[in-house]
Amino acid sequence: MISMQPIPSSSPMRFLFYVILVIFLTSTSISSSYDGGNETDHHALLKIKSMITRDPYGALTSWNTSLHFCDWYGVKCGKRHRRVTFVALQSLGLEGSLSPHVGNLSFLRVFSLANNSFQGAIPHEIGNLNRLTILYLGANTFNGVIPTNLSGCLNLQKLDLSRNKLVGSIPKEISFLSKLSFLSLGLNKLTGGIPPFLGNITSMETFSVVRNPVGGIIPDTLGNWKKLVGFHSGGCNLSGSIPHSIYNLSLLANFILFENQLTGSLPRGIGAMFSHLEILELNYNQLTGPLPSWISNCSKLRGLDMTDNMFSGKLTIDFSKLGDIEGIYLSFNNFGSSEADEMNFIDSLKNCTKLDDLDLVFCKFQGVLPRSIGNLSDQLRYLALYGNNLHGNLPTSIGSIPSTIGKLQKLQYFDLTENQLSGQLPDALGNLSSLLELYLFSNKLEGVIPSSIGNCRHLIALQLDDNKFTGKIPQPILQLSSLSMILNLSQNNLFGSLPTEVGDLKMLTALDLSYNNLSGNIPSSLGSCGSLTSLSLKGNLFQGMIPPSLSSLKGLVELDISHNNLSRQIPRFLERFLLEYLNLSYNDFEGEVPQLGVFANASAFSILGNSRLCGGVVELGLPKCKETKKHKEKFPVFVIIILIASSLFTIICLAYAWCKKKSKSRPSQSSMRDRFLKISYAQLLKATNGFSETNLIGNGGLSSVYKGALNEDDDTLVAVKVLRLQNRGAERSFMRECEAWRNIRHRNLLRIVTSCSSIDFQGNDFKALVYEFMPKGSLHDWLYTSEGTSRLNYIQITNILADVASALDYLHNHCVPIVVHGDLKPSNILLDDEMVAHVGDFGLARFLGTTSYQNSSTGIRGTIGYTAPEYGLGSDMTTNGDVYSFGMLLLEVMTGKKPTDDIFNEGHSLHKFASMALPDRVMDVIDLNILNIYQGACEADAQKIEECLASTIKIGVSCSVDPPALRMNMEKVVHELRRIQNTLPNIEI
Structure with a gap:
């Protein structure tokens, strides 16, 4: 303690006293703010900043001398010693590497750099931080191995190194971290198995090595983790059986082991264990035996996924106890038991009021589909039972709107395909107002197709094929403008004409009405279905000609109208289509078979059973078409002379042009290869008004795009993409596009009309692609x-x-x-x-x-x-x-x-x-x-x-x-x- 004596009255002494006092107080202040430890922390932080090469949000701009480092962004210090205890710089877009000087922050308790772009090795000096409790380095690109001397962080409780590029095995030294409760190593490249010594960390609550190729088995020692809440080891190439000790972990909430090679069966009698379980994912393994009934006791279960295993036997889970369940996925198993009540588990689902997805595909169920399926949660969006052997009438309760149960108003996906269901479809299907996809094909359903399905205004796919439906095609279904994927009513007993309302299906990609008893003419309105890529009317009683309006279906890839009573000539517009399959067989077509487009390849089309056809490619073996007789007329001599002179002049001009072209360059291989062109350079030149600037609608590095009209009598516009062949890569780009358009067709892909590979009027190679014009631009x-x-x-x-x-x-x-x-x-x-x-x-x-x-x-x-x-x-x-x-x-x-x-x-x-x-x-x-x-x-x-x-x-x-x-x-x-x-x-x- 300083004794305050009276100050001498002499002026020099008084001045000296104040100088000494000021120096003393100043040095005391500096010492309290920046003693040796503080300076170490300050220096370490600056070193960390120096190795950060990018700071896009300017988060570290405050790390300068104008502020005390305890006030820097993301930094906190202890109140007593003013030492750094907390550094959190997550999700800031930082790039660079982590300085080894981090090991000098000896009072550090929390350190997070998660979700940035740090790279390089994790410095071993982190092991010096013996006060550290939380270390988050996940979601970066750190590489190398996990540092062994992390064991020096004896107080570490949470360690996240996930989503990096770490290699090697989990080091034994990790087991020395006796306080560790959270260990996340997922999405790295770790190998060497899950080591048994990890079972020594009895404080473990959450463990994750998901999506690492670790391999090996699940160690029995992990049963020592009595506090474990989350176990995440999906996609780890694990084998062997699940050790029985795991089932003693009564606090386990998330048990996730998807996509491994686990074998064996699940134990039957484990009492009330797993009472806290919320997520159980054992999908995509090789597990066998029955699903144990103890799953019924997991009252907090929200998600159950056992997809693609070899589970068998009767499904005995009482789902009524699982009031919080949201998703049940049991597909691709062998549950069929041949017992009459094997589908009774459906009854217990009525209490699952939060159920969103129910997937029971290919489970080998053989019972009667109970009516209680109509009592499922009004939250249900996905219901799939296809590929089983269910029989009996389709429950009339589906889609009904009782006052208390079973409204299914949110159902979006409904699939009962490939069962043995019989009876009539209920009108109440029309109440499924949210339905997007309805699949009921390959059953034994009968009666008329309810027109109420037309109330499903969001439906994009409807397949009712391979049933026993009769009656006419309901007009309301054909007025579902939402249908875009497929409408398949084939292999039924439908009769009558095809309603003109079919033209309302402007977005539809595939329409299949084959093998019914439909009659009358093919309606002209079908030409309005401009998105069609596949159309089958095979095996009906259609008659008359193919309507000219079908010429607008330029995106067709497959067309089958065989086995009908169609007549007249084969329309020439089919030559312009890029068809991959065309079947016109067993009709009554007559006249000449075209030879361009699909008709140039005898293996791509069929005309069998049309006895009045002639001509076509040689491979067809048809008789030549007879020339139409013309009235003979004597021509004046001067007309003959003019014709001969004109012909000679034309021949001379052509020969001159050929010689000139040959002298300039050798003939293009592509022009020889594409000798069956459907459109010429001259036609495109005319269509685009000479590729004029006024018709130019787009420019790119390899091409220019022009608007044009191919036919003066038709106001249909096209977009002509002309390749700049002098630019590197242009010809390869052209070939890629041609290859692509030969293999793909979809309503949301731009439709190609044709292509042109030719020579321009100057003798230069010319290549262009012609697309349907898109009037609303890009x-x-x-x-x-x-x-x-x-x-x-x-x-x-x-x-x-x-x-x-x-x-x-x-x-x-x-x-x-x-x-x-x-x-x-x-x-x-x-x-x-x-x-x-x-x-x-x-x-x-x-x-x-x-x-x-x-x-x-x-x-x-x-x-x-x-x-x-x-x-x-x-x-x-x-x-x-x-x-x-x-x-x-x-x-x-x-x-x-x-x-x-x-x-x-x-x-x-x-x-x-x-x-x-x-x-x-x-x-x-x-x-x-x-x-x-x-x-x-x-x-x-x-x-x-x-x-x-x-x-x-x-x-x-x-x-x-x-x-x-x-x-x-x-x-x-x-x-x-x-x-x-x-x-x-x-x-x-």
């Missing part, structure tokens, strides 16, 4: 032209996104071979008169699993901003790349910001801009033009709209995430967008 035009920006509302945008997603789902999941588009962006999305989106430009397409047009190691693959980041690192093109492009496109139309906007630089991106707004700040990033949907919306509708906006942004973020394996599959994207469409309230905009 999505890019609507987003970035002054007249378009204020006109696209959220409902239109959602419809467009759903169209594009549907096209990509077709390319990725329904094409053989799989097609990768490679250049998805707004300018390649074209809109027709009804604002339906069509994906075009397949110049960069790739066909997976083939050798056609494989990528070279160099060159542009896509467009900057939309190209997947892994392509820049040399990765091959995959469907994941298209998903990324779709995600960028979605976020662009929702936020009004291009991926290449100036604000997205130095690590900041459109993806991060959107992801940082989730879940609570989505309205801050939505384009203002979209928000006019709120006009006239009540408070409840406004809340629904906000939820839909957030869900849409979430889809875009999920599609554009890195790494590629985490991106959403396009099939899931389609499902989610349809759900959003169905959720949106009906609001006038």
Whole structure:
């Protein structure tokens, strides 16, 4: 303690005293603020900052000398010693590596760099942080092995190293962390199995190694984790059986072991264990035996997935005790027991009021489908029982609206295909107002098809084929303009004429009415179904001629009208179609068989059973057509002389032109190869008014696109894409597109009319593709032209996104071979008169699993901003790349910001801009033009709209995430967008 004595009165002494006092107080203050420990922390933080190469949001701008480091962003200090105890810099887009100086923050308790782009090895110096309790380094690109000296962090409770590129095995030293309760190592490249020594960490509550190729078995020692709540080891290549000790973990809530090679059966008598279980996922394994009845005691269960195992025997689970269950997935098992009451478990589902999905596909059930299926949850969206051997009448309770039970008003997917169901369809099916897909084919259903199905205004797919339906085709079904995927009523006993209302199916892709007793003429209105790619009227009693209106079905790939009573000549417009299969056999056609288009390949079409046909390609072996007799007339001599002179002049001109062309260059191989061209350079020149600037509607690096009309007598417009063959890659682009259009057809893909590979009037090679003209232009035009920006509302945008997603789902999941588009962006999305989106430009397409047009190691693959980041690192093109492009496109139309906007630089991106707004700040990033949907919306509708906006942004973020394996599959994207469409309230905009 300082003794305060009287100050000497002399002035020099007084001055000296004050100087000493000031120095003492100042040094005391500095010591209290920046003693040796504080300086260490300050220096360590600066070193950490120095190794961060990108800070797109400027989060570290506060890390400077104008502020005390305890006040820096993301940093907290202890109140007593002013030492750093907390550093949290997650989700800031930071890039760089982690400085070893982090090990000098000796008072650090919480350290998080999650969801950034840190790379390199995790520094071993972290093991010096013996006070550390939480370490979150997940969702970065750290590589190398897990540092062994993490064991020095003796107080560590939570460790997250997931979603990195770590290799090697889990080090034994981890077991020394006796306080560890949370260990997440998922989505790395770890091997070496789940080590038994981990069972020594008795404090473990959550453990995850999901999506690592660890291999091996599940150690019995994990039964020591009495506090375990979550066990996540799906996709780990595990084998062997599930150790019995696991079933003693009474606090377990999430038990996830999907996609392994586990064998054996589940124990039957484990009492009241697993009473806290919420998620049980053992799907895609090789488990056998019955599903034990103790699952009934898991009263908190929300999700049960046992798909694709070898479970067998009677299903004895009492679902009535599972009041919180939302999804039940038991498909591809062997539950059939041949007992009369084996389907009684359906009765117990009536108490499952939250049930959303019920998937019982190919389970070998053999009983009667109980009427109680109509009592299922009014939340049910997905109901699939196809591929069983169910019989009896279809329950009349389905779709009824009793006052207390079974309304099924939210059912979107209903599938009872390939059973033995009989009886009539109930009219109450028409009450399923949310239904999107209805599949009842391959049963024994009879009676008339209820016209009430026409009330299902959102239906996109309807298959009732291979049943015993009679009567006429209900007109209301043909007026379902929503039908876009398929309408299949084939293999029934339907009769009468085909109603003219069939022309209302303008969006339909596939129509199959084959093998019925339909009669009369093929209605001209069928020509209005411009989206058709597949049409079958085979095996009916149709008569008359093929109506000329069918010439508008230019997208047809398959056409089968065989085994009818059709007559007259084969229409020439079929030559212009890009048909892959054409069957005209067993009718009464007469006259000459065409020789162009599909008729040039005898193996691609059939005309058997038409005895009055002649001509055609040689392979058909038909007699030559007789020439029409003409009235003989004597021509004046001078006319003959003029004709001869004219012919000689023409021959001389042609010979001169040929010689001139030969002197310039050798003949193009492509022109020789494509000798059966359907359109010439001269025709395209005329159609586009000489490729004039006034007809120019688009320009690209490899081509120009012109508007034109091929026929003066027809006002139908086309878009002519002329390749700039002098540019590198143009010819390859042309060949890719030709290959693509030979293999794909979908209502949301741009329809090609024909192609041209020829010579222009100067003797140069000429190549062009002719497409159906899209009068509403491109999505890019609507987003970035002054007249378009204020006109696209959220409902239109959602419809467009759903169209594009549907096209990509077709390319990725329904094409053989799989097609990768490679250049998805707004300018390649074209809109027709009804604002339906069509994906075009397949110049960069790739066909997976083939050798056609494989990528070279160099060159542009896509467009900057939309190209997947892994392509820049040399990765091959995959469907994941298209998903990324779709995600960028979605976020662009929702936020009004291009991926290449100036604000997205130095690590900041459109993806991060959107992801940082989730879940609570989505309205801050939505384009203002979209928000006019709120006009006239009540408070409840406004809340629904906000939820839909957030869900849409979430889809875009999920599609554009890195790494590629985490991106959403396009099939899931389609499902989610349809759900959003169905959720949106009906609001006038």
